[in-house]
Amino acid sequence: FLSELFDVLRMEFDFVIVDCPPLPAVTDTLALGNFADLILSVVFINKTRKHVFAAHNRIISQSDFPHGIIINGVKINSSAYGYGYGQ
DSSP: OOOHHHHHHHHHOOOOOOOOTTTTTOHHHHHTTOOOOOOOEEEETTOOOOOHHHHHHHHHHHHOOEEEEEEOOOOOOSSOOOOOOOO
């Protein structure tokens, strides 16, 4: 059923985004990863516990799924060189 659902969604939309709870608490990510072009993990720097993220990353890294990470909540030094948007 999921395979058919994702086939229809891919025909209808340019992007299909599925939000899943983080690993290892819930394994939905691995089941849905079979239908994904990319697994993108969002980490909040001061909220995500290091050991939880390490376990999440270890599980994702052991899979064959393409994956990436977005890190939120990083404070940027205003005197540092770089690009940014607002405060």
